[in-house]
Amino acid sequence: MNLDAILAQTMLGLSQGVFYAMLSLGLAIIFGLLNVINFAHGALYMLGAFVALIGYSYIGPWLGYPDFQMGFWWALFVAPLVVGCFGMLMERFMLRRLYQFDHIYGLLLTFGVALVLQGVLSNYFNISGTAYPATPEMLNGIVNLGFMYFPKYRLFAIVLSIIVCFATWFMIERTSLGAVLRAGQENPKLVEAFGINVPRMVTLTFGFGVALAALAGVLAAPIYSVSPLMGADLIITVFAVVVIGGMGSILGAIVTGLTLGLVQGLTQALYPPAANTVIFFIMVIVLLIRPAGLFGKADG
Amino acid sequence: MNKVFWVLLIVLGLAAPWLMYPVFAMKLLCFALFACAFNLLLGYVGLLSFGHAAFFGGAAYITGHVITAWGFAPLPGILTGTLFAMVLGAIFGALAIRRQGIYFAMITLALAQIIFFLALKLPFTGGENGLQGIPRGTLLGVFDLNQPITMYYFVFAIFMAGFLIIYRTIHSPFGQILTAIRENEPRARSLGYNVERFKLIAFTLSATLAGTAGATKSVIFQFASLTDVHWQMSGEVVLMTLLGGMGTLFGPIAGAAAVITLQDELASFGSWVQVAIGGIFVVCVLLFRRGFVGELARMLKAKSS
Numbered sequence: 001m002n003l004d005a006i007l008a009q010t011m012l013g014l015s016q017g018v019f020y021a022m023l024s025l026g027l028a029i030i031f032g033l034l035n036v037i038n039f040a041h042g043a044l045y046m047l048g049a050f051v052a053l054i055g056y057s058y059i060g061p062w063l064g065y066p067d068f069q070m071g072f073w074w075a076l077f078v079a080p081l082v083v084g085c086f087g088m089l090m091e092r093f094m095l096r097r098l099y100q101f102d103h104i105y106g107l108l109l110t111f112g113v114a115l116v117l118q119g120v121l122s123n124y125f126n127i128s129g130t131a132y133p134a135t136p137e138m139l140n141g142i143v144n145l146g147f148m149y150f151p152k153y154r155l156f157a158i159v160l161s162i163i164v165c166f167a168t169w170f171m172i173e174r175t176s177l178g179a180v181l182r183a184g185q186e187n188p189k190l191v192e193a194f195g196i197n198v199p200r201m202v203t204l205t206f207g208f209g210v211a212l213a214a215l216a217g218v219l220a221a222p223i224y225s226v227s228p229l230m231g232a233d234l235i236i237t238v239f240a241v242v243v244i245g246g247m248g249s250i251l252g253a254i255v256t257g258l259t260l261g262l263v264q265g266l267t268q269a270l271y272p273p274a275a276n277t278v279i280f281f282i283m284v285i286v287l288l289i290r291p292a293g294l295f296g297k298a299d300g
Numbered sequence: 301m302n303k304v305f306w307v308l309l310i311v312l313g314l315a316a317p318w319l320m321y322p323v324f325a326m327k328l329l330c331f332a333l334f335a336c337a338f339n340l341l342l343g344y345v346g347l348l349s350f351g352h353a354a355f356f357g358g359a360a361y362i363t364g365h366v367i368t369a370w371g372f373a374p375l376p377g378i379l380t381g382t383l384f385a386m387v388l389g390a391i392f393g394a395l396a397i398r399r400q401g402i403y404f405a406m407i408t409l410a411l412a413q414i415i416f417f418l419a420l421k422l423p424f425t426g427g428e429n430g431l432q433g434i435p436r437g438t439l440l441g442v443f444d445l446n447q448p449i450t451m452y453y454f455v456f457a458i459f460m461a462g463f464l465i466i467y468r469t470i471h472s473p474f475g476q477i478l479t480a481i482r483e484n485e486p487r488a489r490s491l492g493y494n495v496e497r498f499k500l501i502a503f504t505l506s507a508t509l510a511g512t513a514g515a516t517k518s519v520i521f522q523f524a525s526l527t528d529v530h531w532q533m534s535g536e537v538v539l540m541t542l543l544g545g546m547g548t549l550f551g552p553i554a555g556a557a558a559v560i561t562l563q564d565e566l567a568s569f570g571s572w573v574q575v576a577i578g579g580i581f582v583v584c585v586l587l588f589r590r591g592f593v594g595e596l597a598r599m600l601k602a603k604s605s
Binding site for chain 1: 346348395398399401402403405406407409410411413414417421531532535538542570571572573574575576577578579580581582584585586589
């Protein structure tokens with residue numbers, strides 16, 4: 001095993017890690033304000049990929065304009081918008097009724113929603129996956145990174161995801177909009193007294209969190225095949241990432257996601273059989289030595 | 301009211317093989333025991349485990365393996381599977397109770413995923429195919445379990461044993477402390493109870509009985525497959541408990557019967573089963589969080605007062 005091969009696996013790990021980062025970031029934002037763990041996050045990621053796929057290959061013929069195709073660049077905007085709206089409806093008409101009860105009901109509700117989404121799409125699409133055919137011309141091919149040749153598209157996905165993650169971090173931690181949001185996490189009643197419509201803020205936040213998941217889904221579509229089950233196993237790994245990082249910090253969620261992607265990539269290089277489970281074992285170790293999570297506050 | 305349920309349970313339980321297919325009746329009992337074991341944790345301690353498939357399916361694989369490869373008789377086979385679930389439950393429990401609430405659910409889910417990957421990759425598990433052709437054998441060298449009726453009463457005996465253990469546990473001083481922890485953990489702690497220890501014992505007991513259900517399942521159907529250890533199985537047992545009424549003694553049995561019947565009826569509709577299950581989840585959480593038996597008990601109470 002030479003250094004170049006290890007570096008190569010590290011880059012592949014990073015391209016996985018950006019998905020962990022985007023999904024755990026969305027979960028952390030939602031959890032911060034709503035105290036709900038969105039089990040449907042994986043399904044909404046999957047839905048994002050399907051919006052891209054359907055927009056390109058199916059929607060034209062369905063609507064009677066066989067020539068209409070929504071390209072990849074459009075999908076990057078449209079999918080988060082569509083899925084974000086879906087998420088906002090979900091929050092407004094379902095989750096909102098449950099805030100007064102135990103938090104586990106939110107988890108159970110979103111689990112049900114995830115099953116419904118998965119089940120419906122499984123009826124119409126191949127569960128072993130459909131290739132996304134619309135990767136833009138300019139992102140095809142490979143680029144020389146010095147130590148390896150890397151697919152251009154994956155590099156693009158890494159860079160874009162990292163930009164989105166840090167822009168989100170900046171918005172929440174450094175702008176006045178974010179300050180309101182953080183205040184809403186601390187004390188919603190008081191924020192409401194200042195004349196801010198907190199329920200609307202909660203809805204928009206939920207929408208934003210799931211829009212991040214949908215964006216990740218669109219970015220994943222050209223790399224992995226688009227399948228109704230693509231989010232299901234991913235979300236469990238992301239839950240482990242969230243347990244490891246703790247949901248107390250936005251930056252923590254991003255950093256943990258990226259790091260664990262790298263670790264998984266390295267494991268793939270050094271001891272492939274453990275690659276699927278290494279994150280779960282790290283979770284076990286973290287639970288033993290620092291139960292609140294690396295960036296977490298003790299959670300009562 | 302409980303007396304009525306007990307009589308109903310025993311009469312229906314004894315008559316079941318003449319009322320429906322014995323295999324279907326056995327499946328019902330298996331999942332009813334699984335749901336009751338799960339309810340011990342969710343309903344009486346307030347801990348939502350999203351990883352109970354690991355105990356159910358893990359025990360199914362171990363039982364299948366010791367019967368097929370090592371020639372164990374059915375009863376020792378089931379006991380071995382149960383013992384495995386107990387050890388696994390103690391380990392997972394010790395890890396998961398270090399966090400609370402929603403984290404607890406995520407941790408159990410992630411830990412169960414390790415078992416799923418092991419079931420997929422370990423050499424003895426048969427990978428995607430699972431373990432097939434597990435012989436039913438003869439019970440205690442006397443009763444031929446290939447006879448559906450004999451097998452049924454064996455399963456019924458296992459179910460009743462498990463159910464009585466749960467009943468005893470809930471109605472013991474130990475069970476009272478569990479309920480106290482569910483209602484108000486800090487207060488239970490301030491009264492001097494070692495909350496962690498009680499949670500761990502309850503978790504282990506719940507995992508053990510879930511294991512018994514899984515082990516029995518692998519003998520009934522003569523196979524253990526990835527479905528048994530998949531997270532969706534963990535979700536189904538949550539639904540059974542929720543639908544029937546968590547924290548009620550008989551609710552999970554009703555819930556299991558409802559979910560299993562539904563799956564059976566919709567079996568020819570492919571993934572629509574999943575949609576139906578998800579839909580019921582949503583409706584249940586939004587509209588009747590007490591479940592069938594819980595709502596029934598509430599109505600009877602309202603009438604009598």
